[in-house]
Amino acid sequence: MRNFTNVHDIGDLRTAVAEALEVKANRFGYKNLGENKTLLMLFFNSSLRTRLSTQKAAMNLGMNVMVLDVNQGAWKLETERGVIMDGDKPEHLLEAIPVMGCYCDVIGVRSFARFESKADDYEEKIINQFIRYSGRPVFSMEAATRHPLQSFADLITIEEYKTVERPKVVMTWAPHPKALPQAVPNSFAEWMNAAGYDFVITHPHGYELAPEFVGNAKVEYDQDKALEGADFVYAKNWSAYMDPNYGKVISTDRSWTVTAEKMALTNNAYFMHCLPVRRNMIVSDDVIEGPRSLVIPEAANREISAQVVLKRILEGLQK
Ligand SMILES: NCCC[C@H](NC(=O)CCC(=O)O)C(=O)O
Ligand SMILES: NC(=O)OP(=O)(O)O
Structure with a gap:
């Protein structure tokens, strides 16, 4: 698996559920898979479960984890191309994405619908830019139209x-x-x-x-x-x-x-x-x-769904 944003990315659901139950029974069975691999979790919005369960899943797989709350401590990001950046946003997403890609192997993104433009939300403008410009596998931690x-x-x-x-x-x-x-x-x-x-x-x-x-x-x-x-x-x-x-x-x-x-x-x-x-x-x-x-x-099964997705992404990186 390269990216995970919707149901089609996981393939056959029976196979996915069987794999989830196997992972649940043996959470630490793949702890070498993530060795020396770094997950960056990026949050544009608040989270309790997604943050903790995804970090736990990554740790079960032996990954290193970095978490960035964009609204707390990072530069405010401009997301529109063509804007004259004379306002309150010092950095553009189009530089920030490839820079973040330099420091990690896998990126998880939470970016809710903004309700400013229905077309932008339903085209999944933000997460698709991560897929396009980060150079890394990207998975959704709740994007504009889905929470897979x-x-x-x-x-x-x-x-x-x-x-x-x-x-x-x-x-x-x-x-x-x-x-x-x-x-x-x-x-x-x-x-x-x-x-x-x-x-x-x-x-x-x-x-x-x-x-x-x-x-x-x-x-x-x-x-x-x-x-x-x-x-x-x-x-x-x-x-x-x-x-x-x-x-x-x-x-x-x-x-x-x-x-x-x-x-x-x-x-x-x-x-x-x-x-x-x-x-x-x-x-x-x-x-x-x-x-x-x-x-x-x-909520407990969030650790399991995240672990199956990360496991498959890591397996994809080995190929
Ligand atoms: N990730 C699970 C739900 C996240 C979000 N809920 C919220 O923003 C609740 C906020 C509040 O209750 O004020 C949603 O519905 O998509
Ligand atoms: N269900 C869920 O995604 O919860 P958080 O918003 O707390 O991550």
Whole structure:
């Protein structure tokens, strides 16, 4: 594997999940693979899980790790070409990227949608410049339109907990005070469609995701109806994708919060969320703390998804 930004980069999902379970059972079995290799993790946005789980995965593989928070201690980066740089940004991304490439073997990038230009976000302008100009393998730690390390961890978790071959997985929008990216729901949809589950998306009118991510999923506007018979409930907020509301909050309807009453409509479903989660907006305290909540095992599997991806990138460097 050279770069990892979407579900296609991982290839066959059964093989990937089998490899994940093998890595999980034997985390230190590949500790020579990363010897004298350096990972640079670059964050344009905050993170708890991605930062710690990816660093841990790299350490399991014997890598050295450097972490740079671009907004804390680095020069502010201009990302637009052609700008007269007489403002508050002393350095351009087009120098910064190849310079960073000089100091490492693999680069992980977190760069959320900026909601300034839908085209720039959906062309993945920032991470694609890293792929083009760094000279290094690049993997997404949540980019503008996808969060593949999260979706891979979600897939591993569902495979571990499912009791039928093709479970019903329902992704539900839930209210949130801020405008959040579509990356997590887009990516989850992409991976669930690829896994071939019975996959349903439910959200209020106006929150339709990009058709290329919805794919063959069933879209049901009645949340209660969507939840009927669900084996897994995956909650997430996202801001509107459709014009003219791109990147806007158009509903904070708390009747969409996942509560015990909502979960009672399901087939005793497991509850999932990528975290961080705002309690009693997205999900009630009792549901997230309850016996069917998978949020902690899901977060634990972030180490495993990151380790499989780094392992495959390191194997690619050996060829
Ligand atoms: N990496 C997981 C989610 C990251 C991000 N959430 C956030 O920014 C939450 C911020 C807040 O709750 O204020 C998102 O939705 O894409
Ligand atoms: N789920 C997730 O990516 O969490 P962080 O934003 O804390 O990395």
